[in-house]
Amino acid sequence: MRQFKTKGIILREVYVGESDKILKIFTKLKGKISVSAKGSRKNKSPLAAGSQLFSYSDFLIYSGRNYNIIQQIDIIKTFHGIGKDIIKLTYASYFLELLDGVTEEEETNEELLLLILKTLSVLEKSNRNPRLISVIYELRLMSLIGYMPQVLECVNCGSKEKIHHFNIKMGGVLCDDCMHEDYYAYKLSQSGWYTLKYIIHSDLSKLFSFDLDEFILKELEIISEKYLSYHIEKDFQTLEFIKTNLMDLQ
Numbered sequence: 578m579r580q581f582k583t584k585g586i587i588l589r590e591v592y593v594g595e596s597d598k599i600l601k602i603f604t605k606l607k608g609k610i611s612v613s614a615k616g617s618r619k620n621k622s623p624l625a626a627g628s629q630l631f632s633y634s635d636f637l638i639y640s641g642r643n644y645n646i647i648q649q650i651d652i653i654k655t656f657h658g659i660g661k662d663i664i665k666l667t668y669a670s671y672f673l674e675l676l677d678g679v680t681e682e683e684e685t686n687e688e689l690l691l692l693i694l695k696t697l698s699v700l701e702k703s704n705r706n707p708r709l710i711s712v713i714y715e716l717r718l719m720s721l722i723g724y725m726p727q728v729l730e731c732v733n734c735g736s737k738e739k740i741h742h743f744n745i746k747m748g749g750v751l752c753d754d755c756m757h758e759d760y761y762a763y764k765l766s767q768s769g770w771y772t773l774k775y776i777i778h779s780d781l782s783k784l785f786s787f788d789l790d791e792f793i794l795k796e797l798e799i800i801s802e803k804y805l806s807y808h809i810e811k812d813f814q815t816l817e818f819i820k821t822n823l824m825d826l827q
């Protein structure tokens with residue numbers, strides 16, 4: 578019998594039959610995998626509590642020829658506080674959807690796992706603006722999947738002066754001398770630039786330890802959104818929902 582044990586967070590669930598689920602789990606050991614959680618929708622199933630969305634657990638999995646079956650779940654963290662707040666729940670759903678959308682099956686990326694855990698913890702426990710959490714998460718995630726923007730110096734000439742734009746296509750900040758008419762360049766204030774540098778290069782433990790005023794947040798939101806959609810050609814349903822329903826509430 579081929580068994581393995583790994584920590585992981587549940588990204589998606591699909592109901593199958595009367596009482597089963599297929600789960601997509603982002604694991605430490607094997608990256609994203611699909612597993613069957615047999616009987617997990619029955620109230621008395623030992624898998625019921627640990628097979629909920631957002632749950633972070635130790636999974637014992639039997640690996641068959643064509644499929645994986647969960648045998649045991651030891652819950653580490655459920656992030657249950659997120660479910661009590663519709664805005665937090667919506668953002669958390671987007672964070673999972675984005676993670677699912679940018680990862681391939683069985684590609685390990687432990688830093689990405691640490692990032693989503695940290696992001697959900699901050700979202701659950703703090704009163705930080707979810708829009709700020711979202712921008713930080715998006716930009717950091719892009720860096721971890723191979724699209725780290727060049728924010729320390731001008732992406733074209735290496736200058737560290739007169740940085741007032743971010744160029745989506747070139748993937749970094751741009752100085753005034755290299756700033757020609759360009760459809761892909763977006764305005765970046767001095768504070769916006771410092772914040773970008775912090776988001777991309779600070780330690781994960783300190784990543785969310787700041788607030789932003791609305792002007793800079795808006796600036797970074799635009800850059801993050803354009804940068805993400807330039808590289809990731811997918812639509813995210815929860816993001817559309819946030820844009821049409823939640824933006825005005827915050």
Ligand SMILES: [Zn+2]
Pocket residue numbers: 731732733734735736751752753754755
């Ligand atoms: Zn330059």
